[in-house]
Amino acid sequence: MLVDSHCHLDFPDFEGERADLIARAKTAGVELMVTICTHIRKFDQVLAIAEEYPEVYCSVGTHPHNAGTERGIPADEIVQLANHPKVVAIGEAGLDYFYDKAPRDAQAEGLRIHIEAARRTGLPLVIHSRDADDDMAAILREEMGKGAFPALLHCFSSGRELALTGIELGLYVSFSGILTFKRSEEIRDIAxxxxxxxxxxxxxxxxxxxxxxxxKRNEPAYTAMTAAVLAETRGVSEEEIARQTTENFFRLFSKVPRQNLQTKAIAS
Known part of the structure; x- marks a missing residue:
């Protein structure tokens, strides 16, 4: 069993095809998916998908690209929305200095608000970080000093030092298809x-x-391809990577009922 811990099933790329792509994911061994919110003001669309499909859970949050247009949304609102049983994470939030689509101070402000929501709910913060390693590490160290919170460096493509800082602070690290690219040897070394x-x-x-x-367009079924490269990179079997990453998912995303894993194990 594998879990796609980060996808965007609300995006128009999947309109009218969600049932089929979820079926393809399950055929590939991807039994659970977390569809990630990028606009709090569009959260209802994300939640509707999670409510429709038993295999899908969701997050609530504002992507750093949207931090300027959704500035000022308080942690109280995020915490309230996170009460829904299908909401299992906060974010994605973070810093993106590559595109700089929102003012950097708005990105940092939004990140800190989402950290507060993660701290208060106990739900993992899904962190987006691109070309912002030093500032991200500084904020994480400062905020962790105020009180621990669970978090995940998603779609990791940053440097080794940020990865090690994250591990030191208790974070998890998630790898995407970037891990499989020919020029991603540095990312594979980190993995x-x-x-x-x-x-x-x-x-x-x-x-x-x-x-x-x-x-080409990505979809949850392709999680298996990334997992296969992660297994090869670490010198273990694909079965071991599936077991370990799924166990890690349930430990971090602790609101997702573990019966999903137990039922699958019994059935096999």
Whole structure:
């Protein structure tokens, strides 16, 4: 069993096709998916998908690209929305200095508000970080000093130091199709070094399809391709990577009923 810990099933790329892509995911061994919110003001659309499909859970939050337009949404509102049983994470929130689509101070402000919501709910914060390693590490260290919170560095493509800082602070690290790209040897070196009990896999679908699907639309079924490369990178079997990353998922995303894993184990 595998889990796609980060996808965007509300995006128009999947309109009218969600039931089929979920079926394809299950055929590929991907039994659970978390569809990630990028606009709190569009959260209802994300939640509706999670409510419709038993295999799908969701998060609530504002992507750093949207931090300017959704500035000022308080942690209280995020916490309230997170009460729904299908909401299992906060975010994605973070810093993106590559595109800089929102003012950097708005991104940092939004990140800290989401950290507060994660701290108060106990739900994992899904962190987006791109070209912002130093500032991200500084904020994480400062905020963790105010009180621990669970978190995940999603779609990891940053440097080794941020990965190790995350591990030191108790975070998890998730790898996407980027891990499979020919020029991603540095990312594979990081994946090889990190502790097994902190690793997850994801697609970030519809983006970042792994080899050999690179350049095409991504979907949750392709989690299996990334997991296979992670297994090869770490010198373990695909079965072991599936077992470990799924166990890690349930430990971090603790609101997801573990019966999903237990039922599957009994059935097999």
């Amino acid at each position: 090889r070094e990190l502790p097994a009990d902190r690793l997850l896999v994801e697609t970030d679908a519809p983006y970042l399809a792994p080899q050999p699907r690179r350049g």
